[in-house]
Amino acid sequence: MTEAHPAQPTPSAAPEPTTVGRLRASGHTTRGTKQELRENLLQRLRSGETAFPGIVGFDDSVLPELEGAILAGHDLVLLGERGQGKTRLMRTLVTLLDEWSPEVEGCEIHDDPYTPVCVRCRALAAELGEDLPVAWRHRDDRYTEKLATPDTSVGDLIGDVDPVKVAQGRTLGDPETVHYGLVPRANRGVFGLNELPDLAERIQVALFNVLEERDIQVRGYSLRLPLDLFLVATANPEDYTNRGRIITPLKDRFGAEIRTHYLTELADEVSLLRQEAELVSEVGDALLEVLARFTANLRSSSSVDQRSGVSARFTIAAAEAVSASALRRAARTGDDEAVARICDIGVVLPTLLGKVEFEMGEEGRERAVLDHLLRLAVAATFRDRLGGLDLAGFTGVFAEGAVVETGELVPARELLTQLGSVSGLSKVLDRLGYGDAASRGQVASAVELTLEGLHLTRRIEKETVDGRTVYGAA
Structure with a gap:
């Protein structure tokens, strides 16, 4: 590749x-x-x-x-x-x-x-x-x-x-x-x-x-x-x-x-995306890893017709669509910069359905299969990137009854204002490769990955209504 x-x-x-x-x-x-x-x-x-x-x-x-x-x-x-x-x-x-x-x-x-x-x-x-x-x-x-x-x-x-x-x-x-x-x-x-x-x-x-x-x-x-x-x-x-x-x-x-064969190493799949995808906004490596793992999950899923395969073009199209979603959000909300977040992946999933051939028994469940495999990819990336890190600062916010609402049209400044100051955020940014110089959009991307990971590991609640996700909702 x-x-x-x-x-x-x-x-x-x-x-x-x-x-x-x-x-x-x-x-x-x-x-x-x-x-x-x-x-x-x-x-x-x-x-x-x-x-x-x-x-x-x-x-x-x-x-x-x-x-x-x-x-x-x-x-x-x-x-x-x-x-x-x-x-x-x-x-x-x-x-x-x-x-x-x-x-x-x-x-x-x-x-x-x-x-x-x-x-x-x-x-x-x-x-x-x-x-x-x-x-x-x-x-x-x-x-x-x-x-x-x-x-x-x-x-x-x-x-x-x-x-x-x-x-x-x-x-x-x-x-x-x-x-x-x-x-x-x-x-x-x-x-x-x-x-x-x-x-x-x-x-x-x-x-x-x-x-x-x-x-x-x-x-x-x-x-x-x-x-x-x-x-x-x-x-x-x-x-x-x-x-x-x-x-x-x-x-x-x-x-x-x-x-020939599909790529087996995560780093190679990310490199492929960096080459082939024409990204119109910033997509961090952690998010690209989510997409790479998502594709790997599809290629091993019994719900997907493996005789047809899952083309590298699927991953490339996903990365391009995610970056476009971030650009749209920046234009609609006035964000200073366009940085992709986890919420952008869910938005573009319907546009990718035509690139995957499912087994006959999965008719009508295609979106559910994609959602499940995406959750597995996000959870694996969260464990790989942030595993072992003390995230009590994040869970403590929700233990006090706070909620954080996000979605495809929620600007970075609004997301970060809802969350407020959180101990341990700097370590999260370091793990994700941003460091102290992270921009507001990059911080929002890191925060959203952390919140989704905490939800998938059953440490905070989440509710999704009409395309908007509320973390901390009972």
Whole structure:
């Protein structure tokens, strides 16, 4: 999976256009795509540099297998449930390519200037010799991705006869009448095929030659076009039986099948949220931990259809919605700053129901299941963060008959005024990472987590009416 957005290096300027003769004189040598990936990966491994920037949680499982497949030169399938970072991992492979790569200028399939393979470039090379013009291609342009859909055709992937070229006077037997598909246009790069089982079986057959003989055939043309590419596909295990399957001969042609998984460490899940979620207000680490534990609870619950899985996008959407709820409160109440609180999670739960598939027997109980699992997540975070801390100052407030009302539109200043001065609050703020410099919004967030935790551990009462929560109510 992923962690905080890695800083994107500024691309260097492209080398000057040149000719094949000058390129050869400069000492430049061409490497095959898989060799390029292998050698650049080895260089990163030897230097201790991160081979796959931005990926976390896979260090001891997925990445060693992926590195092995790349070093072996194997095309591969990333197999895993939805929202396990398969596409992100696939797109990261392009960072292992050289930043700039030479190609025959104007070539549709990006021919190697030293050994062009298409009819046009071979003719140009024969005519111009060492003066064959060379252009430079950035590695970002050497990644091609296609979402496999049932209506994808062989022409889309491999190519077809171009009627425009035929109308211009070329004969049907002329190889130059071919319009190349996405696969040959990805020549000398990485081709990613998302959701491979959704590709019709008869279309999957068209990939046989690409993976084994490394060439393509178009409409019966006597056209041998050796391709130099690294092919990686993604699939969901359930797709084999529900929507489609990867046909056995095609599976056999992939060198490796690598299983991905959901994150197992809480810190990794929080890192994922910090990277992927676009937070429009402050969401503290403790609250992100609640969301991470909430998602983990969903993934282990017998009430949830685990064959469908609970995507990382669920957690991301939850974090974004919680931050938006805090921003709305600040706008409506005049709070100086927008800081998310526990009450914001309950507000956004209904918007998340569509992202979870429940078991048949849970029909009508979906919201109750989410509420229960959320309470477990809050209680676990409270114990982890504030366990062992003397919170008698908080419980003492309510022992004297006081009540504190909160909710999505209760501003921080009102919440803190109701509670008043509480002994032990500074220690709570320290445990939650705020310290003495905590703002009013951060203090309110810490207080609300503490009050909810005390309620869930049965140390204070709580009553919820019309979206407003009253702590201390009998």
